[in-house]
Amino acid sequence: MQAFVKPGQKVLIKPNALLGQTPDHAVTTHPAVIAAVIKAVKKAGGIALVGDSPGNAHSNVPETMEKTGIKQAVKEAGGIMVYFQHEGIVPVPSPSGNRRLPLLNIAKPALDADVIINLPKLKTHNLTLYTGAIKNMFGVIPGFNKSSFHTINPRPRDFAVSIVDIYQIVKPALTIMDAVVGMEGPGPANGQPRKFGALLASTDGVALDAVCSDLIGHRPGEIFTTVEAVRRGLGEMDLARIEIVGARLDELRQADWKKAFNSQGFINWLPDFLFNLAAPIVKQLTIYPVIDQEKCTQCLTCFRHCPAKTIVHDQEANVVWIDKKKCISCFCCHELCEYDAIKLDRSWLVRLLGLG
Numbered sequence: 001m002q003a004f005v006k007p008g009q010k011v012l013i014k015p016n017a018l019l020g021q022t023p024d025h026a027v028t029t030h031p032a033v034i035a036a037v038i039k040a041v042k043k044a045g046g047i048a049l050v051g052d053s054p055g056n057a058h059s060n061v062p063e064t065m066e067k068t069g070i071k072q073a074v075k076e077a078g079g080i081m082v083y084f085q086h087e088g089i090v091p092v093p094s095p096s097g098n099r100r101l102p103l104l105n106i107a108k109p110a111l112d113a114d115v116i117i118n119l120p121k122l123k124t125h126n127l128t129l130y131t132g133a134i135k136n137m138f139g140v141i142p143g144f145n146k147s148s149f150h151t152i153n154p155r156p157r158d159f160a161v162s163i164v165d166i167y168q169i170v171k172p173a174l175t176i177m178d179a180v181v182g183m184e185g186p187g188p189a190n191g192q193p194r195k196f197g198a199l200l201a202s203t204d205g206v207a208l209d210a211v212c213s214d215l216i217g218h219r220p221g222e223i224f225t226t227v228e229a230v231r232r233g234l235g236e237m238d239l240a241r242i243e244i245v246g247a248r249l250d251e252l253r254q255a256d257w258k259k260a261f262n263s264q265g266f267i268n269w270l271p272d273f274l275f276n277l278a279a280p281i282v283k284q285l286t287i288y289p290v291i292d293q294e295k296c297t298q299c300l301t302c303f304r305h306c307p308a309k310t311i312v313h314d315q316e317a318n319v320v321w322i323d324k325k326k327c328i329s330c331f332c333c334h335e336l337c338e339y340d341a342i343k344l345d346r347s348w349l350v351r352l353l354g355l356g
C-alpha cells in the first residue's frame with residue numbers, strides 16, 4: 001500500500017454499494033474487504049474515505065450503507081464515510097469528446113481525492129455482460145444523474161463509451177476485485193452468489209477486467225468497456241501480455257459460470273445506420289422486464305428510476321406494470337427491485353434463436 005499512498009493523502013475507497021442487501025447476497029463489496037483496505041491505507045499514513053452512490057437515487061444512502069455492512073466496517077476500521085449526494089458535483093467534459101453525453105457530473109470527492117482505490121465485486125451484468133473495475137466507477141455519478149446515461153445510450157456499446165469516460169476521468173491507482181464470493185446468472189443484483197475464492201488486484205483495471213471476465217467464461221473482446229478502454233490506450237486486454245502473479249489462471253477459471261441475459265450481442269456491432277434500419281427486428285430480439293404481481297410490494301423504486309418513464313403506477317387498479325413500447329431494456333428496474341419482483345422475459349424470437 002505504501003507504493004500507492006503517501007502520508008497525509010486523501011484516499012477515496014470506492015466499493016460497489018449497488019443496493020441495500022446484506023453481504024451474503026454478493027451484490028456489494030464485502031465489508032471485510034473494505035475494512036482490510038481501510039486499515040492498510042491508514043497504516044500507510046493515508047486518510048481513508050469510503051464513498052459510493054447506490055443505484056437507487058431515492059434510497060436512504062446511510063441506510064443502504066448500513067444494510068450492506070459497509071457503514072459499520074468503515075467505523076470499526078477507522079475510515080470516514082463520504083456521502084456523494086451531500087458533497088456536490090462537478091461537470092467534467094467527456095475526455096473522448098462524446099457528443100451523446102458531452103458533460104459528466106462527477107461527485108466532487110472523487111475529483112478531490114489524491115488517490116482512488118477501486119473495490120469492485122466480481123459479477124455478471126444483464127446489460128454489460130460483466131461488471132468489474134471499469135463499470136464500478138459509474139458510482140461516482142450521484143443519484144439521478146445516472147438515468148441519462150441509459151436514455152442517451154440504450155445500446156451497451158454506446159453506454160460503454162460513457163462508462164469509460166468516467167473511468168478515464170477518475171482512473172483508480174489500484175483496483176482490488178472482491179471475487180471471494182461473486183455473482184453468476186442475471187446480475188448485478190438478482191443473480192446467484194457463487195464462491196470464486198480469490199482477491200485479484202492490479203494497477204491496470206482494464207487488464208484486471210480482461211482477466212476476470214476470462215475467468216468467468218467471457219472473451220475479453222466481448223466486454224465493450226474493456227474494448228473501449230483499450231482503444232483509448234487506458235490498459236491492456238491481451239492475456240498473453242498481462243503478467244499474472246500469485247496463481248495460475250487455469251487454477252482459478254470457472255468456465256461454467258452462468259452468464260447474464262444478453263440478446264443484443266451481435267446487434268451491438270451493427271453500424272448506427274443499420275441498427276436504425278433494423279429497429280423493428282431489434283425490438284423482437286430484445287429481452288424485456290415483466291413485473292411479478294405476486295411479489296410486487298408497490299414500493300415504486302422501479303417507477304421512479306425508469307429512465308424511459310415507461311413504468312405505470314395504476315392507482316385505481318392498484319398495480320404497477322411495464323409498458324414495453326418505450327422500454328429501452330436498460331434493466332435498471334430489474335437491478336433495483338429489492339423484492340425480486342421483476343423477471344426478464346425473452347421474446348418468442350429470442351427463444352427460437354436460442355439467444356439470451
Ligand code: SF4
Nearest residue numbers: 296297299300302337
Ligand atoms: S416491481 Fe419491485 S421495484 Fe417495482 S414497485 Fe414492485 S416491488 Fe417495487
Ligand code: SF4
Nearest residue numbers: 306327328330331333
Ligand atoms: S422498464 Fe426497466 S428496462 Fe425498461 S426502460 Fe424502464 S427501467 Fe429500463
